[in-house]
Amino acid sequence: MRERNIPRVEAYAESCRTEQAELLRTLGRLPAPTKSEELRAEFCRDWLTSQGAEDVYIDEAKNVICALGCEEGRDMIVFAAHTDIVFPDTETLPMREEGNRLYAPGIGDDTANLVNLLLAARYLIQNKTEFACGVLIVANACEEGLGNLDGVRAVFDRYGSRIRGFYSFDGHMPMCCNGAVGSFRYRITCRTTGGHSYGDFGRSNAIHLLCGLVEELYQIEPPQSARTTFNVGRIEGGTTVNSIAQEASMLYEFRSASQDCLEEMEKKFRAVLEKWQDCGGTFTVELLGVRPGDGPLDREELNRFTGRSAQVIHAFTGKEARIIASSTDSNIPLSLGIPANTIGAVKGGLAHTREEWVELDSLPAGLKIALALMLEYEKE
Numbered sequence: 597m598r599e600r601n602i603p604r605v606e607a608y609a610e611s612c613r614t615e616q617a618e619l620l621r622t623l624g625r626l627p628a629p630t631k632s633e634e635l636r637a638e639f640c641r642d643w644l645t646s647q648g649a650e651d652v653y654i655d656e657a658k659n660v661i662c663a664l665g666c667e668e669g670r671d672m673i674v675f676a677a678h679t680d681i682v683f684p685d686t687e688t689l690p691m692r693e694e695g696n697r698l699y700a701p702g703i704g705d706d707t708a709n710l711v712n713l714l715l716a717a718r719y720l721i722q723n724k725t726e727f728a729c730g731v732l733i734v735a736n737a738c739e740e741g742l743g744n745l746d747g748v749r750a751v752f753d754r755y756g757s758r759i760r761g762f763y764s765f766d767g768h769m770p771m772c773c774n775g776a777v778g779s780f781r782y783r784i785t786c787r788t789t790g791g792h793s794y795g796d797f798g799r800s801n802a803i804h805l806l807c808g809l810v811e812e813l814y815q816i817e818p819p820q821s822a823r824t825t826f827n828v829g830r831i832e833g834g835t836t837v838n839s840i841a842q843e844a845s846m847l848y849e850f851r852s853a854s855q856d857c858l859e860e861m862e863k864k865f866r867a868v869l870e871k872w873q874d875c876g877g878t879f880t881v882e883l884l885g886v887r888p889g890d891g892p893l894d895r896e897e898l899n900r901f902t903g904r905s906a907q908v909i910h911a912f913t914g915k916e917a918r919i920i921a922s923s924t925d926s927n928i929p930l931s932l933g934i935p936a937n938t939i940g941a942v943k944g945g946l947a948h949t950r951e952e953w954v955e956l957d958s959l960p961a962g963l964k965i966a967l968a969l970m971l972e973y974e975k976e
Contacts, residue, residue, distance in 0.1 A: 597907040601971045605912075608967065609960040612715050616959050617698075619714070621641075624700045624707045627685045630743040633658050636679040640714065640735040642842040647718045657750035666730030672758050673973050674732045674751065675966070676925060677765040678706045678739035682948050704944035704954045709765035710735060712959065713939045716966040726975045729760065739749055739766070739925050742781070748925040752932065761901060765966055767922075767940035767947075769958065770909045773901040774937050775863035775921025776930040777860050778889030779823075781849040784869070786833075788877040790842030800876030801887035803833050809879070810846065810870050814887040816864050822854035824861060830840070845885070853921045853932075857887040887923055888931030901935035904972060909939065912964040912975045913972040941965050 617709035628636040640660040644652045652662040660679070666672050681702025683689075691700040700707075717733040719725070732755065751852035752759065769775070786809070788800040807899055810828050818824035826849065833844025850861040926936035941962030944954035 597911060597968065598972060601968055602911065605964050605968045605971065608719050609963045612963060613960055616711060616715060617956050619953075620698065620708055620711045620959065621691065623711060624698070624703045625688050627687060627689055627935050628680050628702070629684045630680040630682070630740045631680045631849065632686070633737045637737065638866060640679065640710070640887050643714060644717065644721070646773060648721045651788055655754075657747050658745045659750060660735035660749070661751075662733035664725070665727050666731065666732055666733040668701070670730045670758065671905055672730035672732050672755065673756045674734055674759055674762045675713060675765070676718070676734040676736050676751075676763065677710040678736050678925060679710060680737055680740050680743060681705065681707070682740045683950070690808065696955050696957050698794060698956055699951060699953045702952045703951060703952050704768070704942055705947040705952065706739070706766050707940040708944065708954045708959060709767070709962065712962045712966045713765050715963050716970055719967055720970060725971070728975045729973055730758070730916065731970065731973060732851065734926060742885050745887060745925055745928055748928045752928055756822070756932065759929065762926060762934060762936035763905075763926040763969055764936070764938040765941045765962070766924055766938050769940045769943055769962060769965070771911050771917040771920060771940035772902060772905050772909060772917040772937050773920050773926060773939075774898060775853050775923040776888065776890045776927040777851050777853050777921050777923040778855060778886070778927060778931070779849050779851040779887045779923060780849055780858060780862060780887070781847070781884040783845055783847055783882040783884055785843065785845040785880050785882070787843050787879045787880070788841070789840065791840045793838040793840055796840055799840050802841040802877055805872070805875065805877045806831065806844040806846060808832065809868070810943065812868050812872070813848065813865070816861070816868065818850070819852070819854070819857040819860045822852050822857050824852040824857045826850040849921060851923065853889050855891070857874075859890055880909065883894055887927050889927070891931040892931065892933040893935070894933070898935045899937065902937055905937045905969065908965055908968045912961050912968065939965060939969075
């Protein structure tokens with residue numbers, strides 16, 4: 597870490613304290629369901645433009661892209677935070693403030709981190725910072741749930757061969773994610789003839805068959821070479837209490853940081869499913885999403901990359917970085933062998949609930965982390 601940057605990073609963050617909280621209050625009220633992030637994308641584009649950004653636009657994936665010194669052919673580093681939240685609201689989001697805490701759906705995941713990305717980017721824009729490589733600021737769409745990381749996928753589809761490193765601001769301090777927990781997600785549907793619960797008693801019931809499939813899926817022994825998990829997260833179907841269900845479906849996933857383990861689980865899942873075909877009903881499978889696990893990474897290079905992040909986190913939080921593997925936007929670069937970290941830049945709790953909260957006093961430390969990491973790439 598470049599120690600000489602600490603004084604100016606601290607001074608800038610302190611100067612933003614009041615504005616930072618107000619920007620969070622404004623942005624945090626804007627709805628942003630996954631795949632419907634237009635309001636936040638337009639806000640971020642217009643805000644960056646108002647701060648002096650010259651090369652900023654919304655791409656076809658609803659990502660806000662702000663390019664700094666990214667002339668054609670130049671290598672680049674990406675700094676990102678996602679605009680979407682897990683809730684389907686399309687009207688203004690509820691918000692309340694109690695003492696040092698601001699409560700709202702998605703306020704920490706990922707709105708507060710997004711605010712820190714924007715304010716750090718403004719420093720670079722207004723100070724006309726010169727970099728040793730291009731810097732791409734991205735407020736990306738589709739991180740949550742079945743967004744399948746499509747926003748970051750689009751960034752790598754366009755710029756992938758030029759990207760040498762990737763940072764995403766997401767989660768809570770002092771987290772630093774440097775491993776990709778991949779996943780396969782499915783909707784499995786069972787269909788039968790169905791009928792009347794009394795008059796047609798004995799016919800196959802789609803709910804019964806689906807429950808049998810679930811029971812057998814839970815007998816699968818996951819691979820032991822890396823932590824591998826599975827889950828049935830939703831089940832629905834049937835019509836009334838006196839009807840033999842014609843249709844029932846469930847949502848099923850398995851996860852692992854190992855691509856080999858994911859592929860092994862896929863084979864085991866398909867084998868179980870095959871056994872249940874034509875046992876009184878028909879099963880169909882829809883692949884809802886794939887998040888890739890770690891790819892062909894140079895571990896020494898990734899450790900150096902993560903070590904720099906850990907130094908910055910410690911400098912501004914006083915805590916050792918909590919190094920973990922998780923499922924984040926960094927999955928995409930890590931799967932491609934590109935060093936990446938997802939870094940928490942706020943303190944808070946109850947993520948993915950409507951009672952989520954952040955500590956307003958933690959925002960400046962998060963901004964310091966974001967800006968200090970960006971300034972690591974400043975031209976000497």
